[in-house]
Amino acid sequence: MPRWYMGELKDYYREWRKEKLALGDQWQGGDRQFIFHCGLGIPYYPARATINWIKFRDTHGLNIRLHDLRHTMVILLTEEGVNLKAIQQRAGHCSSKITSDVYGHITKKVLEATA
Structure with a gap:
């Protein structure tokens, strides 16, 4: 791997540890390190963005895809x-x-x- 990439991964790992420690018992991801997660350590699947948008749209009475x-x-x-x-x-x-x-x-x- 290129050196810059490994540097990015090290930075990500530090941020991941901070998130995990800050959430304590609320962290649900164990030791898995998903780059895209829901904020609690569990995977964030692409369809989730659409689901979240629909909830937001409906809550605020918007008619926009x-x-x-x-x-x-x-x-x-x-x-x-x-x-x-x-x-x-x-x-x-x-x-x-x-x-x-x-x-x-x-x-x-x-x-x-x-x-």
């Missing part, structure tokens, strides 16, 4: 004039062409700024 937040992020970054390559990387697209094709519609704010 979790994926809609991704679209909102891209549009807001576009309106702020952020570089397309930076937006592409943030959105996780493999090329800026995909970002441009998917989000190519121009918002009113961008049109006004251009005028």
Whole structure:
């Protein structure tokens, strides 16, 4: 493993130990060291983000899908004039062409700024 990576793992281990010690009896993960966990040491599965979002959305009376937040992020970054390559990387697209094709519609704010 590269030296920088091992350094990151050492930093993670220190943080993991702090979390575990701070929670004491509430820690549920034993000695397992999950990088993504729910805060109590048990695995945090990808579907959990959607489940948590649905609970939050319903509690606050929102009618927005979790994926809609991704679209909102891209549009807001576009309106702020952020570089397309930076937006592409943030959105996780493999090329800026995909970002441009998917989000190519121009918002009113961008049109006004251009005028």
